[in-house]
Amino acid sequence: MSLPLSSSILDQLSTAVMVCSANLEVLYVNPSCEALFELSQSRALGMPLFHLLQEASEGSSNWFDLPKALSRVIDSGHPFTRREALIRVGLQDKAVDYSVSLIEPQEKEKWLLIEFQPIERLLRISRDEAQAQQYQTTRQLVRGVAHEVKNPLGGIRGATQLLARSLPAPDLREFTQIILEEVDRLTLMVDTLLGSRQPPAFVSTNIHEVLERVLPLLNSVQNTPEALALNQPVQLIRDYDLSLPELSADPNLLIQVVLNISMNALQALTEQAPTSARLPRQITFRTRIQRAFTIHGICHRSVIRLDIEDNGPGIPPALLESVFYPMVTGRAKGTGLGLSIAQDIMQLHKGLIECQSVAGRTVFSLFLPWE
Ligand SMILES: Nc1ncnc2c1ncn2[C@@H]1O[C@H](COP(=O)(O)OP(=O)(O)OP(=O)(O)O)[C@@H](O)[C@H]1O
Ligand SMILES: [Mg+2]
Structure with missing residues (x-):
């Protein structure tokens, strides 16, 4: 069934839009709606509405009789808006506001137009801004301290070497050696805190090339005889959308981001007690296009x-x-x-990292603008 509205306009909307027939079968979902319900247009079409749209509030004070409300719209033509509903998508609940109204494309034909506004994203955007500010302040503070610590380290190292040469007994050098080792450790740490002094070199980059540089590194870390003696290697799973466009980025910096995040995952999988002994331990690398997404106000x-x-x-x-x-x-x-550096590099690329974690499932999501 073709829609009377130009679907190319609906395709650009950040509001999730769904159209259903009067017997509650899905006729259309726009890309934002596909993203909200995590399924493709082709799978959604013809599906009974209640297979897709289920409120998770059953038994709670926010319970709502959706079938009754929908039939009232069909009978009376009066629209309604439902606020802060929790809808079930897969194993997750998502908070949305949604409105249902009646459209009559032809005589004696009635369709329901359902518009969803995910409110978690609005909460997330404002929280992001506050977090970015706080993060920036902490980062400046840490950089300031690192800079002050770094200044005298060179002097301490030189003076210790002179002292070592003029010590009367060689066994006293053990102490100057300790000073030198600790000074070197501190220098390395403050250098990392201060970050690279090289400006990033942006070139047209394919995200999958970045991933294909990191995955062999992860395998080489876990394919040492010692690691293999302890554990089965962690499976690295590729779930790529190869049609993704290239982006302007510094590939070496992106490699560092992906490496930092996936090393954390590898360490969590191998160093901590497993959640379930039966499950094979896995890290999945999934690439997708995400439509209508706000990063730092853009x-x-x-x-x-x-x-x-x-x-x-x-x-x-x-x-x-x-x-x-x-x-x-x-x-x-x-x-x-590791993560603080990754966040810095993502900011250089005008991108964002988000993290969700529960026992058994931790996801770091990197969002990178490409246009
Ligand atoms: N996938 C993950 N699963 C479980 N915990 C994680 C995961 N990723 C990060 N973490 C936790 O977040 C902490 C911070 O990570 P981050 O990479 O910033 O520092 P680090 O790994 O402790 O040290 P570094 O990376 O500098 O060697 C980790 O110590 C770990 O406790
Ligand atoms: Mg780390």
Whole structure:
């Protein structure tokens, strides 16, 4: 069935739009609606509406009799709006406002037009801004301190070497050696905190080339005899959308981002207790196009999305809100710089990283504008 409205206009809308027949079969979903319900137009068409649209509020104070409300719209033609509904998509609940109204494309034919506004995204955008500000302030503070610490390190190193040469007994050099090692460790750390001094070199980059540089590195880390003696190697799964456009980026910096995030996943899968002994441990690299996405106040028609997902134990809830801050770590040997550096590099690319984590499923999603 063809729609009377130009669907190319509907395709550009960031509002998710669905059209149903009066006997509640899906006739049309626009791309934002496909994204909301995580299924393609071709799978949605002809589907009974209630297979797709289910409220998760059954039994709660926010319960709503949707079938009754829909038949009232069909009978009376009066639209309604439902606020802060939780709809079930796969295993997740999503918060949306939605409105239902009647359209009559031809005589004696009635369709329902349903418009969804995901409200979590609005909450997310405002939270993002606050977080980006806070993050920037912390970053400047840490950089300031790192800079002050770095200044005297060179002097301390030189003076210690002179002292070592003039020590009367050679066994006292053990102490100057300790000073030198600690000074070197601090220098390395403040250099990492201060970040690269090279300006990024932006070139046309394919995200899959970046991934194909990182995956062999991850395999080489876990294919050492010691690692293999301890564990079965973690499976690295490719789920690529090869039709993605190229983007302007510094591939070496993006490799660093992907490596930092996937090393964390690998460490979580191999260093911490498994959530279930039966499940094969996996890291999935999923690339997709994401339509209508706002990053730092700029709404992009589409962006490249890379999900790095692992089925490890998850990020401890107490850490989750602050994982992107420098020096935040849950690992005994961690410096807590990996994600902070990744976030910095993503900002250079006008992109964004998001993270969701529960036991058994941690997803870091990278969003990169390409136009
Ligand atoms: N996929 C993941 N699963 C579980 N925990 C994670 C995951 N990714 C990150 N984390 C937690 O977030 C913390 C911060 O990560 P980050 O990469 O910034 O620092 P780090 O790995 O501790 O140290 P570094 O990367 O500098 O060596 C980690 O210590 C870990 O506790
Ligand atoms: Mg790390």
